[in-house]
Amino acid sequence: xxAITILQPFAxxxxxxxxxxxxxxxxxxxxxxxxxxxxxxxxTELCLANPYYSTLNQLGEDPYKLPLGAVIAIxxxxxxxxxxxxxxxxxxxxxxxxxxxxSMTENKRDSDFGKYIVPSxxxxxxxxxxxxxxxxxxxxxxxxEPVPARGxxxxxxxxx
Numbered sequence: 199x200x201a202i203t204i205l206q207p208f209a210x211x212x213x214x215x216x217x218x219x220x221x222x223x224x225x226x227x228x229x230x231x232x233x234x235x236x237x238x239x240x241x242t243e244l245c246l247a248n249p250y251y252s253t254l255n256q257l258g259e260d261p262y263k264l265p266l267g268a269v270i271a272i273x274x275x276x277x278x279x280x281x282x283x284x285x286x287x288x289x290x291x292x293x294x295x296x297x298x299x300x301s302m303t304e305n306k307r308d309s310d311f312g313k314y315i316v317p318s319x320x321x322x323x324x325x326x327x328x329x330x331x332x333x334x335x336x337x338x339x340x341x342x343e344p345v346p347a348r349g350x351x352x353x354x355x356x357x358x
Contacts, residue, residue, distance in 0.1 A: 200354075202233070202357070203350060203351070204236065207264060208324065209235070211253065216320065219321050224352075225302065235270070236348045277301075278333070279332065281298070281299045282299065287311075288352060299317075315335070
């Protein structure tokens with residue numbers, strides 16, 4: 199199964215359902231099941247800062263004891279959008295949207311042409327929405343008991 203390594207607290211925010219969009223500097227054409235791997239190094243200061251601390255605490259996660267170096271969830275990667283200012287093809291709507299992400303298809307006949315998303319305040323706080331980056335849409339996230347694993351950069355194969 200494909201896997202992606204994500205630093206804490208972001209991996210746990212995905213696993214507990216608070217973060218459904220992972221922002222990355224690169225796009226992927228991959229769609230399907232993906233293992234969420236918590237990297238072996240986390241950002242302790244970030245884990246203890248709000249909104250991360252309060253969100254994790256509210257969802258029953260101990261920000262002091264987040265799993266590291268383990269696969270902690272399985273999700274479905276269903277789409278990848280390009281982050282832009284004023285997304286969408288409808289100018290009247292787009293001018294009122296500061297930031298968002300739009301479908302990467304340029305084919306006007308494609309059913310995805312003109313599709314866009316606008317991050318909620320929480321998603322915006324939990325990602326890097328700099329235009330030029332990519333928003334990976336995760337659905338059906340299922341937390342699992344942490345399985346120790348060595349992570350890697352980019353997408354990699356996790357053998358259970």
